[in-house]
Every structure is written in C-alpha cells, then in structure tokens.
Amino acid sequence: MISSSFRDPSGYVFKKEGVIYRKVSGSYKNTLTRVMECGLYQDLVDSSLMLPFKAIDEDTIMPEQLAFISYPFEWCFSQLKDAALVTLGIAKRTLSYGMILKDASAYNIQFHEGKPMLIDHLSFEVYQEGEPWIAYKQFCEHFLAPLALASYKDVRLQRLLGVFIGGIPLDLASSLLPFWTNLNLHLLLHIKAHSASQKHYEDKPLVKKKISRVSLLGVLDSLESCVKKLSWKSKGVWADYYSEDSGYIRHKEKLVDSFLDKINPKVVWDIGANTGLFSSIAGRKGIQVISFDSDPACVEKSYLSKSNPNILPLVLDLTNPSPGTGWGNAERMSLRERKGADTVFALALIHHLAISNNLPLGMIAGFLKDICHTLIIEFVPKGDPKVQKLLSTRKDVFPNYTQGAFEEEFDKFFAIKEGVKVEGSDRTLYLMEGA
Amino acid sequence: MISFPIAGIPLVPSYIDPGTGSLVIQVLIASLVGGLFMLKVYWRKVKAFILRRKGKDDK
Numbered sequence: 001m002i003s004s005s006f007r008d009p010s011g012y013v014f015k016k017e018g019v020i021y022r023k024v025s026g027s028y029k030n031t032l033t034r035v036m037e038c039g040l041y042q043d044l045v046d047s048s049l050m051l052p053f054k055a056i057d058e059d060t061i062m063p064e065q066l067a068f069i070s071y072p073f074e075w076c077f078s079q080l081k082d083a084a085l086v087t088l089g090i091a092k093r094t095l096s097y098g099m100i101l102k103d104a105s106a107y108n109i110q111f112h113e114g115k116p117m118l119i120d121h122l123s124f125e126v127y128q129e130g131e132p133w134i135a136y137k138q139f140c141e142h143f144l145a146p147l148a149l150a151s152y153k154d155v156r157l158q159r160l161l162g163v164f165i166g167g168i169p170l171d172l173a174s175s176l177l178p179f180w181t182n183l184n185l186h187l188l189l190h191i192k193a194h195s196a197s198q199k200h201y202e203d204k205p206l207v208k209k210k211i212s213r214v215s216l217l218g219v220l221d222s223l224e225s226c227v228k229k230l231s232w233k234s235k236g237v238w239a240d241y242y243s244e245d246s247g248y249i250r251h252k253e254k255l256v257d258s259f260l261d262k263i264n265p266k267v268v269w270d271i272g273a274n275t276g277l278f279s280s281i282a283g284r285k286g287i288q289v290i291s292f293d294s295d296p297a298c299v300e301k302s303y304l305s306k307s308n309p310n311i312l313p314l315v316l317d318l319t320n321p322s323p324g325t326g327w328g329n330a331e332r333m334s335l336r337e338r339k340g341a342d343t344v345f346a347l348a349l350i351h352h353l354a355i356s357n358n359l360p361l362g363m364i365a366g367f368l369k370d371i372c373h374t375l376i377i378e379f380v381p382k383g384d385p386k387v388q389k390l391l392s393t394r395k396d397v398f399p400n401y402t403q404g405a406f407e408e409e410f411d412k413f414f415a416i417k418e419g420v421k422v423e424g425s426d427r428t429l430y431l432m433e434g435a
Numbered sequence: 436m437i438s439f440p441i442a443g444i445p446l447v448p449s450y451i452d453p454g455t456g457s458l459v460i461q462v463l464i465a466s467l468v469g470g471l472f473m474l475k476v477y478w479r480k481v482k483a484f485i486l487r488r489k490g491k492d493d494k
Binding site: 007008009010102103125132133134135136137138140189190193194197198199200201202204205210211212214215216217218219221222 | 449450451452453454455456457458459460461462463464465466467468469470471472473475
C-alpha cells in the first residue's frame with residue numbers, strides 16, 4: 001500500500017511492478033458504480049477534470065499513470081489557483097448528478113498533461129437534500145487560505161502548506177492577512193468569520209439547520225468568485241534572466257538540443273530551470289520534463305506560458321529539497337524518493353550551489369549521480385560576470401572552484417562524454433554519463 | 436444510504452472532520468449567499484434571453 005493512502009476507508013492505493021492501482025472497499029463499491037452509471041465519471045473525464053481509470057477486476061481499478069507526483073507546496077500561485085477552481089468545478093458538477101464531493105484535499109489534484117485533475121476516484125458520495133459540504137473546512141485550509149496569503153501578504157507563505165499537512169490553520173491565516181482584507185466580503189466570511197466560528201464552537205455541541213441545494217450551490221459559487229478574484233503579480237528577479245543581452249544562450253540551446261539527440265531520454269529534470277527555456281527544447285521532442293526553479297516568479301511565468309503539456313514547472317529550492325513529510329516521514333515523498341529522471345539539466349547552476357551555498361563540488365556531483373543517469377551540466381568559471389556578481393558581496397573562500405577541480409570531482413561519479421565551450425562566453429557545457 | 440445526523444444536519448459518511456464551527460459558519464454563509472446565487476442565476480437567464488432576442492432582431 002502507498003504510504004499516503006491510509007486516510008479514507010473507501011479504498012487504498014497500491015503499487016505493483018511499478019504500476020499504480022486503487023483497491024475499492026466493499027462498502028464503497030455501490031457508490032463507485034453509481035458514479036459510473038449516472039454519467040458523472042464520463043462527464044468529468046471528458047472535461048479533463050478527472051484522471052481516467054480502467055477497471056481491472058470487481059474491486060481494483062488502474063488509473064492512467066502519472067509522470068510525476070507533485071505536491072501543493074511545490075506549485076506556483078496559478079497552479080494552486082487552477083487546482084482550487086478544478087476542485088470547485090467538480091463539486092458543482094457532482095451536485096448536478098445527485099452526488100457530492102466528500103473531500104477537497106489539494107493532494108487529490110495532480111497535473112497530468114499540463115492540466116490539474118482529480119486523481120482520487122473515491123471522492124464522491126450520494127447527496128442528501130439538506131446536507132452541507134462536508135469538505136468546506138478542508139477546501140478553505142488547503143486552497144483558500146494559502147491563495148489569500150500568497151495574494152495579499154507574500155507568495156512565499158504558500159510554502160506553509162509543506163509545514164501544515166492538513167492545510168493552513170485558519171486562525172493563522174486570519175492573523176497573517178492584512179486588516180484591510182476585511183473589505184473583501186468573501187475572505188471576511190470564509191477565512192476570518194470561519195476562523196472565529198471554529199474558535200467559538202471548539203467545545204460546543206452543534207445545533208443548526210440544514211442547507212438547501214441552492215444555498216449549497218451559493219456557497220460553492222461564493223468560494224469560486226473569491227478564488228477567481230485572487231491574483232498575484234510576480235516580481236521575481238530571475239524571471240527576466242533570458243531577456244538580458246546574452247548571445248551565448250543561442251549556442252547553448254543548440255548544444256543542449258544536440259546532446260539530447262545523442263542520449264534520447266524519456267524523462268528530464270531541469271533543476272534550476274528559470275522560466276523553462278531549455279526545458280522547452282526537451283518538451284518539444286516529446287520528453288517529459290519536470291522544470292524546477294526556486295523562484296516562484298519564474299515558475300509562474302513558465303506555467304502561464306502553457307508552452308508544452310510535457311513540461312511540469314515546480315517551485316523547488318534545490319539547496320533544501322522537499323523532505324518526506326506526514327506520518328513516519330512517508331506520507332508525502334521526498335524529492336529524492338520521487339527520482340525517475342533519465343537526464344538532469346544543471347545549467348547555469350553550479351556557481352549558485354558551489355559559491356552561494358558553499359557546497360563542495362564532490363557533494364554536488366554525488367547528489368546528481370543519485371538522481372539521474374545522464375547529466376547535461378554547465379561549468380561557469382570564476383571569471384564569468386555572473387560569478388563575479390556573486391563574489392562581489394563576499395570573500396572568495398573558494399580556491400577549489402576551478403574547471404580542473406570540477407572535472408576531477410565529477411569524473412569520480414560520471415564518465416565525461418563531451419565538453420564543449422559555449423560560444424560568446426568562457427563557460428563549458430558537458431555531457432556526462434553515470435559511471 | 437446511511438447518514439449520520441448531528442443535531443439535524445445529515446452528513447455523508449466521510450473520513451474527514453468537518454469541524455463544528457466550520458459547519459455552523461457554512462450554514463450562516465449559505466443563508467446569506469443562497470438568495471444572491473438565485474438572483475445571479477435568474478439574471479444570467481434574463482441576460483441570455485435578451486441577447487437571444489437581440490440576435491434574432493438583428494437578423
């Protein structure tokens with residue numbers, strides 16, 4: 001059984017010979033049959049809102065396999081916003097089939113072929129007139145609170161989702177949101193009043209009326225309006241990196257293209273991808289690309305460009321990659337556990353790791369060897385203006401940061417197949433293969 | 436289907452805790468936005484009707 005699949009007794013996910021399956025419990029079989037027979041399943045799949053599955057036997061289904069599992073704390077603002085809107089869209093549509101979405105976990109959404117989709121096929125129950133949306137609290141904590149904090153306070157607060165596995169507590173969100181957000185009626189109701197109500201009813205029994213179907217649709221509509229109005233204007237310093245006058249970029253593109261043709265990878269991780277210029281070269285060749293960058297503005301730009309469904313941009317600080325979180329550190333996988341790249345791009349990155357983060361070259365090589373088979377890496381020498389910029393504010397304590405030392409250290413982990421000078425610069429692009 | 440009524444509110448069997456305070460505020464918000472939602476739906480219908488008529492007249 002997959003370690004994140006213990007919460008819902010309706011079934012569980014398991015992996016067999018590298019393929020993901022979902023077991024449906026006896027008590028849930030009738031509900032799933034209803035989801036299929038009433039047309040909800042087909043409607044959601046046809047609308048690209050839910051991942052399709054194939055029935056294997058009477059209690060096992062095999063969902064279409066995902067290229068990569070990503071987590072909400074790795075998404076940019078618009079990815080989380082789109083995932084929230086997909087969740088609400090499904091909730092509304094589900095009601096029109098006489099059913100209801102029983103949970104609203106952001107972890108139930110994954111990006112597949114460029115689109116956010118529901119992956120939990122056991123997320124539905126039969127709707128009974130008068131029943132409120134049981135997932136309301138979860139939706140506010142998993143989606144609304146992080147989006148509001150990112151939009152009105154600081155986009156980096158979205159990363160709090162990695163700390164609070166059950167979503168951002170509303171009292172925390174409420175205290176962090178600026179006072180003037182009280183002018184936003186939706187936020188005032190769904191976060192501030194919601195948080196106050198949670199506190200007030202902490203130890204009190206519940207005596208309340210039912211919610212009519214129209215009022216329930218009104219709640220979903222209010223949440224949808226609220227989410228749609230939330231926005232974030234990126235101001236990252238790296239998002240315009242490639243618009244700088246840098247002639248060497250064109251030659252680097254050609255080199256990456258030719259290296260890819262030589263090694264034909266199926267999956268590439270572009271670590272330090274910026275806005276995904278080099279990811280696009282691989283994406284255009286039909287290669288699945290996970291395009292990481294630590295700057296949310298770069299990832300936002302890359303995601304909004306919707307340049308290629310093969311590319312999944314994600315926010316990741318490589319010097320502190322996503323750890324294993326949740327129960328037993330195993331509920332959500334660490335980045336290393338999710339490895340699966342044939343090739344890693346480490347372009348214009350080595351100086352940031354070795355100089356900004358003081359990482360010895362051998363440690364960088366060891367890590368990269370662990371996550372890929374082939375490596376396309378750029379060495380940026382000390383004389384390069386970008387390295388000089390990094391050194392301008394600190395003492396140069398890096399006597400070993402030389403091309404010779406770089407080759408020597410990487411040679412311990414990889415076979416260096418090619419090393420080509422990038423025209424218009426002193427940089428060298430290498431093609432290496434795991435030894 | 437079995438439901439678990441908590442003081443008058445039917446709830447589907449679910450593995451998540453809906454939270455008492457969250458249910459209470461949801462009921463309150465629902466009473467506020469339910470009417471507005473109805474108005475919105477009818478307004479859309481009226482708008483669509485007018486636009487349809489306008490389209491026919493233009494032809």
